Each structure stands twice: as structure tokens, then as C-alpha cells.
Amino acid sequence: MAENYRIATLAIHADDHHAHTSDIASPIHLSSTYAYNSDPAQLKTLKELKDAGGFHEDIIYSRYNQPVVVRIEEVLSKLLDGYAVAYSSGLSAFHAAMIYFNPKNVFIGQAYQGCKQILNILERNYGVKSHPLESASELIQPGDVIHLESPINPYGTAIDIEHYVKIAHSRGAFVLLDSTFAPPPLQFPFEFGVDMIMHSATKYFGGHSDLLAGVLVSKDPKVAEALHADRNYIGTITASLESWLMLRSLRTYDLRVRKQVANAVKIVKYLDEHRAEFPALKSLTHASLQKEEFVKRQLPLNGGPVFSIEVASPEIARILPSKTKLFHHATSLGGVESLIEWRAMSDSVISNTLLRISVGVEDADDLIEDLCNALKQL
Amino acid sequence: MAENYRIATLAIHADDHHAHTSDIASPIHLSSTYAYNSDPAQLKTLKELKDAGGFHEDIIYSRYNQPVVVRIEEVLSKLLDGYAVAYSSGLSAFHAAMIYFNPKNVFIGQAYQGCKQILNILERNYGVKSHPLESASELIQPGDVIHLESPINPYGTAIDIEHYVKIAHSRGAFVLLDSTFAPPPLQFPFEFGVDMIMHSATKYFGGHSDLLAGVLVSKDPKVAEALHADRNYIGTITASLESWLMLRSLRTYDLRVRKQVANAVKIVKYLDEHRAEFPALKSLTHASLQKEEFVKRQLPLNGGPVFSIEVASPEIARILPSKTKLFHHATSLGGVESLIEWRAMSDSVISNTLLRISVGVEDADDLIEDLCNALKQL
Amino acid sequence: MAENYRIATLAIHADDHHAHTSDIASPIHLSSTYAYNSDPAQLKTLKELKDAGGFHEDIIYSRYNQPVVVRIEEVLSKLLDGYAVAYSSGLSAFHAAMIYFNPKNVFIGQAYQGCKQILNILERNYGVKSHPLESASELIQPGDVIHLESPINPYGTAIDIEHYVKIAHSRGAFVLLDSTFAPPPLQFPFEFGVDMIMHSATKYFGGHSDLLAGVLVSKDPKVAEALHADRNYIGTITASLESWLMLRSLRTYDLRVRKQVANAVKIVKYLDEHRAEFPALKSLTHASLQKEEFVKRQLPLNGGPVFSIEVASPEIARILPSKTKLFHHATSLGGVESLIEWRAMSDSVISNTLLRISVGVEDADDLIEDLCNALKQL
């Protein structure tokens, strides 16, 4: 695609040239294996391919590659402005990044607990050390990794990406950014110098709470090639229906995330302006309420679709999700349907008065009314 | 299931008690997230669960668990006579076993190249050393792992499992057996003392060449619990459609593998007895042709559904797959349709005159006729 | 749902109370049969149910009903403001309406050829007569049916619905409206007195060109009950994956159709204002270009997402679709991706210089540029 299409167009057409058949909507490919060329003269053995130095791009076994994964990687590459590699989950993508960078030390601040659990396994087995983010400027060594998350889970607030990029790059270390909470066009992290972007594609790229997937993105095609090579053996390619559903989801991606972020900003603004009416509501966090200049630069649409509130007591936090009618009480985020989660349910180190809210594509006024009704009942 | 049902029955009913709805055929569950109990009084936070020491068995997020994976693990546990944990691919299962055992040294002989590639990654990053199988008796240390494959890919021949179990256990090391080529009732490896069984479930448990999956099995429920805990974070649970298709496949599992092994034994016997008619055919390997006593003990149905042939030249090996009408030229094995693969296509260290044949559930006489016709054309 | 939620909210939550499990995204139900209550005392035989006069709402066999069809019918009922019954295709819905109304005469004007083909079968077999729409005022009898389509395929222009409703109702006849080209909130046909609404749900309710489905809607629950009763036997319930995909599609329905109609209106306006630049473009039809007062009343968003153009010659019409990069040359409409079809390809009675354009959710300016580039090349 030579032309400079906009995101809404790319989300639908970036993969057109990868269609193998005339189906307007891609088939679901599930075959684990693919027939070799029926002409013996066309066959190239693995040794012949290696000797020729060529990268083997044929589709021969679905753990290596399959047609729909090719398509989602093409679309994600265009949307994320780099070379995207798709995984079976956000955490298998994070794990793949750790296998690729192979750091001795990882610096990590407030971030998704799952990433920390993977780091625990790497420390348990292989002695990879985790350190607090703030110690990076002092301790970081060449080859180490700063793992940032911005906006931060569960707060929905931004941290200064460039600040950490400078620290890492001044010492020959790398920055991996988990941008799950603000996919394009909400945030374009390569503009701030990060080395690799990671997404739990389960969230906004999937967007319908019905698939697990992850993605890593690099500006360097050789990095993507190395990630593909490892993925072949680690066995963590995005699954068949998951890939297909994600391709389908990408068709409405631009509509969904713009609506979700607009809804979230509107709800946060309403709650912020009406705090006095809700005594149970103690605090409210979202990038749109942050004043720092770097926040505007990083998040041109004023944040992402997730924000958090703190309420007056754990008892209230426990009860609040049962009072909403439109917000389901469940973990996760990024789906078309709004969710609220008392975070203590799935995160044992977070404040037990915190509720994370993931805003869907429903009507914003219906969501405001529902949340306010629930808050009033406490 | 208290009763002693036979395999054909277990494959269909072992998971009956896990049905959440009245659907006779399980629904396909794809939700990434599941609503918490709507009664606030019933909610248990992660901290409350940890304090109570209880293992969290609720279904709350599909990277941890989901209803169909529960069902396939139940059926696989009954069929494999242990505690089964299901993965996204055979290699992600092997990788999980390496993360679980965390050996300093791995002893591996003739085995699937993919496993060796994972060992390469572990050596590259973490210094885990691979050694030839024959050096185990000399070099093995406590905590190390012998990784066996039997029957061996691509030959379909057996190696003496108990021999290696004795070596490992005499030194406090472990045996992981890749039993992919002979699932029950073709082989019951726990009878020979192995510590863990691994299967590429892509093969016979899937059986239709349309899914990727893997499984690890232990006799110890605590091991399965530890594997589940790691899998939660490594992000390699069997995918949604893959799980469901495997559950569907398990319903015909007993019929398929019995037919496949009977077909293979019949074809091998025919070829062996008619070698003189096929000058291009230089050799033939399959457990049914082995004379050793341990082979009969390990493989009561005379082997598995895969065997290999060597032909007179690489040119003949290249051409042979184009001469069969029923055997597709493709990698992989275990499916209902017979495959033939010139192994040099996907394995750069194997003899370039070898062809691996995976026998399906077609009529044995049709397969014999097709293969013989092809051999005669060379 | 007692509350007055808006369409964007209803599309996501109208079916919440039909969830059988805690899955946030509904499972795909495929079971053909469902276990009866395991308590013998709870069993009610068909005769007992009939004697009690009760309508049998249990889910027992998927040709009658299944959980996901219940959900899509609930959402469609809310969106379409009536009682919706879902079918396997738009034409099986039309056929069901013909079986329900059982008219002796059907009056039909410019309309989808497929409907006319069904009328041909009914005439061939059972003597049901088709007549031109304009003859209705003269010939229509009690029990007869006027089948309207508005906006009209392929022109995208509106006809005066109330005019035909008055004719039909003055004679005890019925109006069935095919509203496929303008689903809510583009058009609310019950406001104009039609007796039944039909949609090819393949189009905007499906919206991703990956499913076939149809729907009939009545304001009378007894009519829906009668349609369900017939559907049980005619065997035309929406299929399993189709139902599930449609439920998934409905979550983004409001976003999609609003974007599609806005895109279409913008493109039509651009082409209309720049006609002079495109000598090959002879005419342009869309409701937004109609001046009649009833058009504004029927189509508050200025039409639907389909319009047609006529070009200077059949040769140009044949070539034009090969010149666009974003509009695929294919039949059908309603999907996220824009399509252009030289209608002569699939309609043998339409002008052979006409091209039908279905506008997707891409960026409007990208679409305008693509179409103009194509027109300039002719």
C-alpha cells in the first residue's frame, strides 16, 4: 500500500494484498499443515533454503505462520507504525520480549501484575533481577530493559516516557513500552523513542472480550524476524479463531477506540465536576485530569478509555459493582461493553478501595446515568 | 467418574460432569473475562483467597482457565492416566516442562527438531546445556532431565524407556517422554516409570490436522498445579476453538488411533513382504519390524501410525510424493488423512533419502495400492 | 430492560438478561440437542404442554431455538421496535413472510431480484400472482400483500411508504417493507404504518460480509409466535456461527451504520458538486439528492449507505471496478468494506451502465479520492 491512507482505511484494507482467495471476508484458516508444491522441481529443502540464506516465508506449518496471522500482522504493522509480531496473549508477547532482549536486569514500576509474575519466573529459574523503576538511573547496565506501562494500569494516568528513554539509551539499555491502555491514534510511542511496543491485543485490538492475543512491534524488520524465529519454537503464535476474530475486530477498530476514549473523557469530566454529589467517591484518576505538559504530548485524545476511582471504604468498593446495570463486574478491559472491577478481586497489592473502570462503546449519557445511580445508592 | 469405563467411553463421557449448561455438545467458550458473582457477599478477593491457602478454581479470565479447557484436561487426564495440563502447542508444552524442571543439563537423542530449537534458545540465553542421550549415564546430575522420544520421529521405532528411567532415577534426575507417536492405548508410558509425559496434541488428540495444542501429564497433582500456575503467566493455554475442536476430536479418538495403527501395521507388513517388487525402496522402519522384547512390552498394538522409508536417491525422494494420490505431501502427522513427507523439506539434519509416512483412517487396501503404484512409477 | 436506553447501549445490553453463564462475551452454542431436566418430576411432555396451552419456551432442539438466537432476537427487537424473528437468510425471511401472509396476489415494484424469484416459485407451484406495484390501487384484495422496498435497490432512493400503506389498509391488505437499505436509526418504518418489516440481516446487522441471515419484525407478539411456529418446521433458523457473529456485530452496529451513512452522504455530495470533472459519470441516485418532503420524513439521516451511478457506456461500467483500489468489485452491501458492483453482473434486467456502490466505514476522504481517481482514468 503505497498511499497514505488514514487509520480507518488501513484497518480495513492494509491486508488486501494478502488475500489468497476471492473471499471478501477472509476465511478462517485452521489447518496445522499445508501441502508442499505439487511440482517436485519447485521443492526447496530446508537445507537448500538455509544455504541460499533466504528467509522461509512459505506457509507450511501453522506454528510458524498461517494466512490470517499474516493479515493481522500486516494491519497491526500499519496501525502501529512498525513491524508487528502477533502472539497468543499479551503475556506471551511480554515473555517473548524478555527472551529476545535477554536482560540481566529489568526495571519496572507500577505495571500489570502478570508481567511481574513472568519476571518472577525468570528470576526463580535464571536469575534475571527485577528492580524498581526509580532505581534505573542508578543501576541500569548495557543490555538491560526498562519496562514501562503508560497509561498505567489501573489508574489510566501517563508517565513521562521520554524521561525513561533517555536513561536507558544513555547506558545502552532498552525501553519496552506496554501501550495497551492507549493504542493508536491515542498514543504513538515510537515518537518518544521507545525500542519496542507491546500490547495485550486482547484489549482494544480484539475489543469484544472474546479473544486472547498479544503483539510486539519494532521499527527494525530484523528484530521482527528474530521474534518470528523464536516464536516458531516457543509455540506462541496467535491461535486460529483468535486471529480471525481480531482481523474482524480491526475493521471497526478506529470507530471503537475513538468512541471509547471520548466516552471515558466525558464520564471522567462529569464525575470530576459533580464530585460533591457523591460522598462515597474519594478520588478519580485519568490522564485527562493530569496537568503535566508531557501528558498532552503523549495522549492527544486526552487519555485512554480506562480510569479508576477510589471510594470511602473496602465495603463500598465491594458493593458498588452490584449497583451498576450497564457496567459488568469483571476483570479485563478494552471491550465494547463497559466493565467495572473492584481491583482487589484480582490484584493483591493494590488499594482495596480502588475500582477500575473500562469504558465501552455504549451511549456516554447512559453510562454516566448508570454510574451516578450506583454511586448514589452507596 | 467412579466406574472403570473403557477408553472409548471415557473419551465421550469423562467430562460430562463439567457441563455448565444443558447443551449435549459443549458450546465454544471464547470470552476472555467472566463476570464475578453478582452477590457482593460471595466475592472473595485475591488476598482473601491467598490467605485461606485455597487454590483459585473459579473461571475468571481465559488465560487462566476456561470451561472447555477444563473439559479437555479432564478427558486427557483419564485417557493418559495422570493429571493433564493443556497448552497452545506441543512445543509450548515442552517449553513449560523445561521451565518446570529447570534443569542445568538436558540429555536428548534422536528427537523432534523443534524441541532441540527450544533447547538452543535456553542455552543461548540461560546456559542450559544439551548433551547426547548416550552421555547421560556419565554426565547426568540431580535435577537434570532426560528427554526421550519413543517411538522416534521419523522412524517410528521404539527405544528402551526403562533403561533411561533407571539412569535418571539413580542420579536424582527426571525423564520426560514425548509419547506423541503412540498415544494410549498404543503406549502407557507411566508403566515404565517416566516422570512426565508430553504430547503434541496437534497430532492424534486433535487428529484432523486443524488445530495446534500440547499436553503435559504427571502422576502428581501438585506438579499439575505448578504447571497451571506457570501457564497462567506464560500465556500458553490451549486456544478457544482449538480446545473445542480437540474435545470434538476426542469423541472419535479411540476409533481413529486404533484404525490408524492397524492401517500402518498392515501397510508396513505388505511393503516388507513385497520389498523385492520395489527396487527404489531401500529400507523401511517401524516398531512392528523391531525384534527386541521391550518393543512388544511398550507397544502392545505393534507400534504407532507413522513409519519411514528410505529410497535409492534424493531425486527419487523428491519425486515420490508427487506420485501418490491419497498421501498428501505435507509435514505433520496424526490426522485422518495420510501424509507423506520428504523429510529434508523440514529437517536439515536427516538423511535426504528418507520419507516419513503418517497413516490416516482411509481404507488400508486403498492406501497400499496407492503407495505401491507410486513406488512402481519411480 | 425497563429503562429507555439509546440504540448504542441497547445494541450491547438488550440481551444481558439472557446470559446463561458468566461469560462476558456469549459462547457459541452449536448443540443440536439439549438435555431435558434431570429430575423426572420436572419433565413436561409435549402433550402436557399443549393441554396446558403453554408456549414451549425451553431450549430442546436447535431447529426450534438456541441461546444465541434468543439473544439476537432480543437485541433486534429493541433496535427495530417490534418482535423480531431471525432467519437463515434475507430470502428465507421473505419466504417465511409469504408463508405467513399466504396472499393470493403480491404487488411488487423495483425490488431485489431474489424476492421476485421466490414469487416465481410460488406462482409456478401454487398460483400466487405477482403484479406491478402501480396496479395495487386497482387490483388489490383483502389478504393480499404489497411488498415495498425503500430505499430501493440499487438506486438508494426512497418511495412514499405511507402512500402504499393507505392503499393496502383501505382494502384489508398488508404491507411488507424491505428496509434492508436503511436500518434504524436511518429509518423507523413502523411509524409509517407498515405491517411487517423485513431485513436481509446479512447486510448492516451482520455488517462484516461474513454471514447470511434475515429478520422479520412485527408489532404483534402473536405474529412473531406464528412465525416462530412455522420456522420450527421450515427449518430456517439463523445458523450457529452466523447468530454468534451477528450478536458480535450488533455491538458495533450503531457506530457502523452512522459512519456508513455519513460517508455515503459525503461522497454523494462531493460527486454531485464535482460532476463536471467526470465526463464518464452520467447520473447519480441517492435519497440525499431527492427533493420530496416524504424522503426527509422517512430518512432523517439523509438516506442509506448505498447509492448508484450510471456511466457513459457498458464498456466503461465494465472497466470502472478494476480502477478502484478501495472499493472491491463484488455483489452485496452493508459490510465494513466498500464495494462497487457493475449490476449487470448479477441482475439481468437492470441498465447495463449502472454501478451500485455500497459505502463502508473507511475514511470518507480516502474513499472520495479513490473513486475520483478511478473515474478520471476512464
Add this chain to the structure above:
Amino acid sequence: MAENYRIATLAIHADDHHAHTSDIASPIHLSSTYAYNSDPAQLKTLKELKDAGGFHEDIIYSRYNQPVVVRIEEVLSKLLDGYAVAYSSGLSAFHAAMIYFNPKNVFIGQAYQGCKQILNILERNYGVKSHPLESASELIQPGDVIHLESPINPYGTAIDIEHYVKIAHSRGAFVLLDSTFAPPPLQFPFEFGVDMIMHSATKYFGGHSDLLAGVLVSKDPKVAEALHADRNYIGTITASLESWLMLRSLRTYDLRVRKQVANAVKIVKYLDEHRAEFPALKSLTHASLQKEEFVKRQLPLNGGPVFSIEVASPEIARILPSKTKLFHHATSLGGVESLIEWRAMSDSVISNTLLRISVGVEDADDLIEDLCNALKQL
């Protein structure tokens, strides 16, 4: 496929030549529409095709045809030894046969209630008369249809097909045979002169209780062409996932039906020989217990996998299904899992002491033990 492959081989390879891609397991095609040829010179309009008299075999819209339906029709044609046309359900296939034959009178005996309900609709609307089977010899007219079912639902017993064929053919009438209860190789009805065969493919061709489908088969390709033409408009092609699952099912079809019928014959024999032990068991019906010569000729494997029992009272019939552990209490048949149904649950005209048993592919001895245990508890 020129060669005379056996059923087990045909079930896996009859569709090989319809593969569009190199996938060993077919993709699931869901696209509703397919791109036309991108070369304008290759386009043929509908009028051009009609003028050339050619039948339009391209895949352009999934209501007409799609790649997986082409494949299942090819396999079913080989298995059923005729030209097969696939439908959305068994009843939509029956309805299509009625639309094709367009009889004034239909003669029908003991048969599936659903077929009778369709005949009720045709009588209600169009005056098509249903008559008892035994009146055929007296009343039948040219163009009329005898609709036979053999083996008969729910008894599993055979009726003399040739007898009715003679009556029909002597008067220029047709015989439609519902062969659902005994698909090949259990029964080959064209050998007995029937004009068309119908199957609820939901049953043995699907075989996993997870899809609805139907099939009509004719020896005359022109009949299949006419059926396809009508199906295009009636909108009752087999759905996307249903087609794909059926193709997958067909791969194990031969294994399943042979095991199911062998299981059923074994169970019936056991019950018949041990009647004295089960006072609650009043009678037992299955083709294997019939003595007539035509039964052996029609059913070379001694019947089909369904049989019925009558018990001593309706109360016992109500309770029996709650006493089995392996037989689920549900309607339908043909699946891998055994079912038992108190027929009064879904059939209001059958004896209320009758239970229909559909035998699956479990171990026969496990099934016998389970059924006997249940009978002993009454």
C-alpha cells in the same frame, strides 16, 4: 476420482480436487460475497451467461454456493451414490423436495412428525393433501409423492421399500425416502428404485450433535441442478460452520456408523436374550429382530443405530432416563454420545411408554451395563 475407492477413503479424499488453497484441512469460508475477476475482460454478466446457456458455477454469493458446501456435496455424492444437494436442516431439505416435486397428494405413514408439520403448512396454505401410506395403492395420481421412512423413527424397523416404489412408479408418482436412520453402508436405497433420498444430515453425517443440516440426493444431475436453483432463492444452503463441521465429521463417518450399528445390534441382542431379567421392559424393536427377507436385503449390517423399547408404564418411562449414566436424556440421534428419549417429551402421538435409544460410539459393554443397571432400578 476415477478410481473405485472404498467409503473410508472417499469420506476423506472425494473432495480433494476442490481445494482452492494448500491447506490440508479446509478453511472455514464465511464470506457472504466473493470478488469478481479483477480483469474486466474476464467478466461475464448474468445476461451473457444466460444467453450462453451455461450454468453459473462461479462462487459469487454464499447463498448460492460457497467452497465448503461444494466439498460436502462432493463427498456426500460419492457416499450416497448420486447427486447430493445440501440444506440448512433435514426439514428444509424435505421442504425443498416438496417444492421440487410439487405433488397434489402426499402419502405418508409412520414418519418424523416434523415432515408432517411441513405437510400441514402446505395443506393449510396451498391445499396439498396428506394421506395415509396404505391408501397410496388406491388414491395415488401421476406426480404425487410417497414419502417413506425406513428404518422407521422411533422403532428402528424397516418397511418394504420396493413395495411402495412399485405402487408409485406404476402410476407415474415418485418415492422420496427418508434414509436418515440408515446411511451408507447401512443402506443403499437407490438399489430399491427410490426417486430421491433425503437425510437429516444433523444425524450421522454431522454425527457430533453440533450442527443442523439436510441433504437430498438424486441419480439425475438435472434434478440436482433444479434443486440448487430453488435453493438459491429459498435461502436454505447449509450454513458456514455447519458445512465445515460436517466436512470434518465426514472424515470419521465410516468409523462412526460402523461402530454405532455394531454397538446397537450388540445391545439389542443382549436385551433380547436377557428380557426375563428386566420386568419393566415390555418390548424391544429393531431391524435386527425382524424376520422378513426384505429387511436383510435392505439392511446388510442388520439395521441402524437406533432402537426403541416400551416399558410397563408411563411413570417408568418418565423415570428411566434419570437412571442411566451414559445415555443422556435428550431428543435427536446420530451423535457420538448415546441418547435415550422418552418420546412423549417431543412427540404427542406416540405411545407414552416408549423410549427411543440412539447408540453412540462408546464401548458397547459399558453401554449394556449402564442400560441394564438403569432397568434394574425401576
